[in-house]
Amino acid sequence: EIVMTQSPATLSVSPGESATLSCRASQSVNRKVAWYQQKPGQAPRRLIYGASTRATGIPARFSASGSGTEFTLTISSLQSEDFAVYYCQQYNDWPHFTFGPGTKVDMK
Amino acid sequence: QLLLQASGPGLVRPSETLSLTCAVSGDFISSNDYYWAWIRQPPGKGLEWIGSVYHAGDTYYNSSLKSRVALSVDTSKKQFSLRLSSVTAADTAVYYCARHGTIWYYFGMDVWGQGATVTVSS
Numbered sequence: 001e002i003v004m005t006q007s008p009a010t011l012s013v014s015p016g017e018s019a020t021l022s023c024r025a026s027q028s029v030n031r032k033v034a035w036y037q038q039k040p041g042q043a044p045r046r047l048i049y050g051a052s053t054r055a056t057g058i059p060a061r062f063s064a065s066g067s068g069t070e071f072t073l074t075i076s077s078l079q080s081e082d083f084a085v086y087y088c089q090q091y092n093d094w095p096h097f098t099f100g101p102g103t104k105v106d107m108k
Numbered sequence: 109q110l111l112l113q114a115s116g117p118g119l120v121r122p123s124e125t126l127s128l129t130c131a132v133s134g135d136f137i138s139s140n141d142y143y144w145a146w147i148r149q150p151p152g153k154g155l156e157w158i159g160s161v162y163h164a165g166d167t168y169y170n171s172s173l174k175s176r177v178a179l180s181v182d183t184s185k186k187q188f189s190l191r192l193s194s195v196t197a198a199d200t201a202v203y204y205c206a207r208h209g210t211i212w213y214y215f216g217m218d219v220w221g222q223g224a225t226v227t228v229s230s
Contacts, residue, residue, distance in 0.1 A: 001171070034216035036155075043204055043220035044155065055216065087155055094211045095143060095168045097157040 004100035023088035112221035130205030
């Protein structure tokens with residue numbers, strides 16, 4: 001099983017600042033990584049697939065990069081609605097998907 | 109617009125079988141481009157993929173749950189289902205249904221249901 005890890009567990013950021021979240025895979029997953037945002041009491045929402053492609057309707061302040069085992073999600077100029085938990089997911093081992101443990105972005 | 113609606117008992121006794129159904133709006137369930145998945149989230153924890161089912165009946169399961177899980181699809185009723193046997197307190201979670209693409213057409217899990225909370229307790 002491909003294990004996904006994320007760091008940091010919690011990131012405290014002020015509105016208007018940028019946040020950089022990291023995700024690492026236990027083996028190469030090429031560029032087959034998706035990112036999701038989850039707010040309390042809600043289902044996850046797809047943000048990114050293919051390591052760097054924004055899903056339809058996702059604001060441009062969300063950007064992502066990476067390949068192999070190292071991936072990054074950057075949120076520039078954080079808005080109040082961006083405070084949430086973010087999960088990365090690998091699908092290189094389709095459909096045996098695995099998710100990272102999540103990074104919580106909270107307000108400083 | 110595709111909508112998914114998970115439903116089922118909110119309380120299941122230990123050692124019994126958890127059964128959930130996800131209703132799929134429209135005629136999407138028979139699409140050749142998508143699979144239908146279950147993902148769960150224990151309280152305060154992360155996401156765990158349980159398994160995926162295709163409209164033709166193909167299934168894939170998380171190896172850690174494979175001995176206890178069965179997914180099925182009923183295209184005439186526009187729904188797919190999850191059965192998890194011999195449940196314990198560790199199976200207490202919010203259970204989400206979601207859609208995802210095939211191996212050649214995967215763009216993440218793009219549509220999610222609202223989640224069904226299941227508590228395992230006597």
